[in-house]
Amino acid sequence: MAVVAAEKGTKTAVIGTEHELLNVAEAGVYTFEVDCNKLVAGDTVELRIYKMVLTGGTPRVYIFEPIPGAQPTDGQVFISEAISNELTDAKSLQFTLKQTAGTGREFPWKVLRHS
Numbered sequence: 001m002a003v004v005a006a007e008k009g010t011k012t013a014v015i016g017t018e019h020e021l022l023n024v025a026e027a028g029v030y031t032f033e034v035d036c037n038k039l040v041a042g043d044t045v046e047l048r049i050y051k052m053v054l055t056g057g058t059p060r061v062y063i064f065e066p067i068p069g070a071q072p073t074d075g076q077v078f079i080s081e082a083i084s085n086e087l088t089d090a091k092s093l094q095f096t097l098k099q100t101a102g103t104g105r106e107f108p109w110k111v112l113r114h115s
Helices: none
Strands: 003-012 018-024 028-035 044-051 060-068 077-079 083-085 093-101 106-114
Touching: 003 018, 018 106, 028 044, 028 093, 044 083, 093 106
Parallel strands: none
Antiparallel strands: 003 106, 018 093, 028 077, 028 083, 028 106, 044 060, 044 093
């Protein structure tokens, strides 16, 4: 199985703003990875994956992962479960990041497509 980055980058969070990192409109299996090593006590980031169930539907929160404070050395990278998507609608899958507390941090991230 080949794995390629569907998209990747570094996002500097603005407190209280949900940043859309990637909007997928292509069939495939995807995973979401975010490096949270810059979080410190008092910081909180929320990672969300929205998924549309049927063509023409509404994207709904599929995965919600709140990550508070400094992360242990052995758990600084969030990696989602593999998410299957057969739809080609805009916003079939959406990957977002929202920092809700602390100082806006930089988050290296990527979405992998497994084929």
